[in-house]
Amino acid sequence: MSAPAARIEASALVREFRGGAGVHGLDLTVAPGEVHAIVGLNGAGKTTLMRLLLGMLRPDRGDVRIDGVDVQKAGPETWRRVGHLVDHPLAYAELDARANLRAAARLHGLDRQEAAAAVDAVIAEFDLARYADVRASRLSLGNRQRVGLAAALLHGPRLIVLDEPTSALDPAGVILLRESLLRRVAAGAGVLVSSHHLDEVARIADRITIINDGRAIGTLDPSGVDLERAFFAAVHADDRARSAA
Numbered sequence: 001m002s003a004p005a006a007r008i009e010a011s012a013l014v015r016e017f018r019g020g021a022g023v024h025g026l027d028l029t030v031a032p033g034e035v036h037a038i039v040g041l042n043g044a045g046k047t048t049l050m051r052l053l054l055g056m057l058r059p060d061r062g063d064v065r066i067d068g069v070d071v072q073k074a075g076p077e078t079w080r081r082v083g084h085l086v087d088h089p090l091a092y093a094e095l096d097a098r099a100n101l102r103a104a105a106r107l108h109g110l111d112r113q114e115a116a117a118a119v120d121a122v123i124a125e126f127d128l129a130r131y132a133d134v135r136a137s138r139l140s141l142g143n144r145q146r147v148g149l150a151a152a153l154l155h156g157p158r159l160i161v162l163d164e165p166t167s168a169l170d171p172a173g174v175i176l177l178r179e180s181l182l183r184r185v186a187a188g189a190g191v192l193v194s195s196h197h198l199d200e201v202a203r204i205a206d207r208i209t210i211i212n213d214g215r216a217i218g219t220l221d222p223s224g225v226d227l228e229r230a231f232f233a234a235v236h237a238d239d240r241a242r243s244a245a
Ligand SMILES: Nc1ncnc2c1ncn2[C@@H]1O[C@H](COP(=O)(O)OP(=O)(O)OP(=O)(O)O)[C@@H](O)[C@H]1O
Pocket: 017, 018, 021, 022, 040, 041, 042, 043, 044, 045, 046, 047, 048, 049
């Protein structure tokens, strides 16, 4: 029997912007039941990588497969099983949180009844009951991020891609997200997450990949000590090697 397809697999991915920044040949996989974290300095290429993985940006070269399907040819059946939060947390600033969540559920193919149940569940999961009737434009940054995460997760995606999902969350929100992701991973989802919080990442990641100047330059051991030191050692060694070349 062949191994199950990776939730997502990218090979030799390249997207170069004018001036030389971008992603310069990156391989990456997320297996079912795995949390794969990417870490890197500002401008390292994490968001660009995620946008390429989700078909939001076309690569110059290389390819991406989601559950074995080429992302350029992926249809609604594939996208229905993907949940992501990259760029903007919410679609409709003038709608309240509940209506935004309902719209996200319907866009992911849930029927009216399924959507209502999924929205109720995710409102409870992210402790959003007090804010369900508040317009998205009036929510605090952190609550907007909570609603954005809830929208990305409410349809039970098999692949979850989150760009700095804890950037505006309070400690309670960080814990709710961690528990939510771990429940989904236990049920077989694969998670790709970027973060600047090395300690938080280490709590949930099975693998941590360091991105520097658009390349994967090494890994961090999630159970290791002093991740910060190991991170900077890897980044500085890579910078030195590239400037010497
Ligand atoms: N559309 C674009 N056109 C030109 N350059 C771009 C474009 N998008 C991103 N870049 C550049 O590509 C590099 C990588 O940016 P990216 O946003 O992927 O980094 P990041 O690792 O997510 O950074 P941060 O941690 O600050 O969010 C940066 O130098 C950025 O300025």
